[in-house]
Amino acid sequence: MNWNLFVTELVAGITHGSVYALIALGYSMVYGILKLLNFAHGDIYMVGAFIGFGIVTVFGGAESLSVNVWVLLLVMFLCAMLGGGLLGVLIERFAYRRLRNAPRIAPLITALGVSFFLENAALLLLGGQFQSYDSYGWKGGELWTRGFTLPAGVHVGVAQVIVVAGAVLLMILLTVFVQRTQLGKAMRATSFDREAAAMMGIDVDRVIVATFFIGSALAGAAGVFNGLAYQQVWPYMGFQAGLYAFIAAVVGGIGNLPGAVVGGLVIGLAQSFSIGYISSTFSDAIVFLVLIAVLILRPTGVLGRAAVQKV
Amino acid sequence: MTDEPLLSLESVDTYYGPIHILQGLNLNVRAGELVCLLGGNASGKSTTLKTVLGLVNPRNGTVRFGGEDVTKRSTSYRIRQGMAIVPENRRLFAPMTVLENLQMGAYLHAGGTKEDFDRVYELFPLLHERRAQLAGTLSGGEQQMVAMGRALMAKPKLLLMDEPSMGLAPILVERSFEIIKQVHESGVAMLIVEQNANVSLSIADRGYVLSTGRLVLEGKADDLREDEGLRKAYLGR
Numbered sequence: 181m182n183w184n185l186f187v188t189e190l191v192a193g194i195t196h197g198s199v200y201a202l203i204a205l206g207y208s209m210v211y212g213i214l215k216l217l218n219f220a221h222g223d224i225y226m227v228g229a230f231i232g233f234g235i236v237t238v239f240g241g242a243e244s245l246s247v248n249v250w251v252l253l254l255v256m257f258l259c260a261m262l263g264g265g266l267l268g269v270l271i272e273r274f275a276y277r278r279l280r281n282a283p284r285i286a287p288l289i290t291a292l293g294v295s296f297f298l299e300n301a302a303l304l305l306l307g308g309q310f311q312s313y314d315s316y317g318w319k320g321g322e323l324w325t326r327g328f329t330l331p332a333g334v335h336v337g338v339a340q341v342i343v344v345a346g347a348v349l350l351m352i353l354l355t356v357f358v359q360r361t362q363l364g365k366a367m368r369a370t371s372f373d374r375e376a377a378a379m380m381g382i383d384v385d386r387v388i389v390a391t392f393f394i395g396s397a398l399a400g401a402a403g404v405f406n407g408l409a410y411q412q413v414w415p416y417m418g419f420q421a422g423l424y425a426f427i428a429a430v431v432g433g434i435g436n437l438p439g440a441v442v443g444g445l446v447i448g449l450a451q452s453f454s455i456g457y458i459s460s461t462f463s464d465a466i467v468f469l470v471l472i473a474v475l476i477l478r479p480t481g482v483l484g485r486a487a488v489q490k491v
Numbered sequence: 492m493t494d495e496p497l498l499s500l501e502s503v504d505t506y507y508g509p510i511h512i513l514q515g516l517n518l519n520v521r522a523g524e525l526v527c528l529l530g531g532n533a534s535g536k537s538t539t540l541k542t543v544l545g546l547v548n549p550r551n552g553t554v555r556f557g558g559e560d561v562t563k564r565s566t567s568y569r570i571r572q573g574m575a576i577v578p579e580n581r582r583l584f585a586p587m588t589v590l591e592n593l594q595m596g597a598y599l600h601a602g603g604t605k606e607d608f609d610r611v612y613e614l615f616p617l618l619h620e621r622r623a624q625l626a627g628t629l630s631g632g633e634q635q636m637v638a639m640g641r642a643l644m645a646k647p648k649l650l651l652m653d654e655p656s657m658g659l660a661p662i663l664v665e666r667s668f669e670i671i672k673q674v675h676e677s678g679v680a681m682l683i684v685e686q687n688a689n690v691s692l693s694i695a696d697r698g699y700v701l702s703t704g705r706l707v708l709e710g711k712a713d714d715l716r717e718d719e720g721l722r723k724a725y726l727g728r
Contacts, residue, residue, distance in 0.1 A: 362601065368591075378546060379582070380570070380595045381598050
């Protein structure tokens with residue numbers, strides 16, 4: 181057995197999976213609270229990735245950064261999360277809110293429209309070519325030369341550690357927020373029964389706005405994580421990532437937050453192992469096979485529960 | 492003491508789309524009073540509560556609470572001013588714990604103080620025992636306690652109750668109404684919507700009878716119990 185290949189794909193799968201998991205969390209949060217598949221969610225991730233790219237450019241570009249790498253990263257994450265979050269709030273306010281009591285097909289089509297709008301706006305403003313974070317070039321490549329070596333001789337760069345550790349940190353913060361804070365509990369209450377939540381005096385509109393902000397901020401962060409580990413950004417990157425994150429959310433059980441994380445990792449690993457062991461041509465097919473298998477064996481997702489209500 | 496009622500609906504018309512549900516409804520509840528609202532299916536009882544709480548807005552008419560016109564105010568605002576509801580079918584947050592359900596009841600009071608919890612646990616010692624259990628796993632009677640406890644966490648001046656006896660075994664209905672009486676005696680005004688006219692009139696001060704969105708009868712609870720028409724229509728005797 182080729183251990184080097186195995187460990188390489190394992191590391192790649194976990195790194196990719198962390199990014200998918202972060203996007204899937206936002207997908208699942210919005211679905212949980214509005215029962216809306218927010219197809220524009222992947223494009224918020226794209227916008228976050230471009231915000232990060234813009235900041236690298238502002239600070240002198242990859243080859244001649246004018247600031248410390250850690251300061252750069254901090255600014256990138258803050259701006260991408262804030263920008264992504266605000267974009268999510270704007271989309272909710274102007275595209276989805278007035279459709280809240282419309283038949284479910286209307287917001288679904290609208291979500292597709294918002295997605296096309298964002299992709300084409302990015303195409304118009306930023307051009308259709310691939311751009312690169314080029315994180316190998318930052319300050320002599322310290323994010324990649326430093327790191328540690330796993331058994332079987334696989335080198336893991338600091339950049340990959342940042343992606344996985346950062347994603348885990350954000351997931352822990354989200355869990356604490358949803359489990360411990362009043363607003364987080366109000367989110368769970370609203371997602372279970374919106375009218376009953378309103379009957380408690382919970383301002384449902386505010387809770388929905390907060391959900392969009394947090395979910396979209398996670399997508400913005402995921403955009404930067406992806407750029408850091410895989411360099412490339414371009415206007416259509418949100419389509420594939422959004423699709424994979426959606427599959428991840430369904431595989432884990434949509435509306436279920438731990439499920440989104442599990443689903444993200446499953447999809448990331450399925451993708452990288454099929455690239456490593458079968459062919460990159462078939463990796464999409466393998467990912468969809470995982471989805472089909474889960475839907476046949478466990479239609480509610482790995483961690484999802486069928487909605488049983490005691491009356 | 493002023494004579495102004497705690498809650499009053501003045502010629503309220505409520506519509507669902509084109510359907511005229513409440514038709515010129517006049518109703519009031521004085522501070523500390525227990526009023527029941529009777530009527531059959533689709534008579535507009537639940538809509539009345541939703542109108543009081545601001546979950547639906549009347550097309551015409553005024554809702555006054557604590558002397559203030561709250562017709563245009565949000566549900567949150569009205570709850571902050573001292574309303575709370577025990578909804579039909581209880582509507583607990585099933586995947587959340589009993590404790591979290593109670594905290595949601597006190598959402599506008601930062602999740603409730605220790606005194607609020609003590610007050611509710613004193614009334615329902617079982618809820619303290621079960622506080623870490625998921626609300627959806629409780630029995631119907633226990634869920635009813637959570638729903639009442641949750642409403643009381645908001646320290647309401649006026650407690651709205653929508654069909655508290657629905658889906659409960661007769662013994663639990665009796666127990667439920669004992670608790671309602673007890674809460675009422677602690678000074679909370681109540682507006683109770685019920686199909687079970689007998690048991691609600693037995694503890695109420697006054698009652699209203701609705702039929703297809705119009706008031707057909709109102710009066711002291713004791714008089715209503717003696718009313719021939721009501722008995723024929725609703726008490727089944």
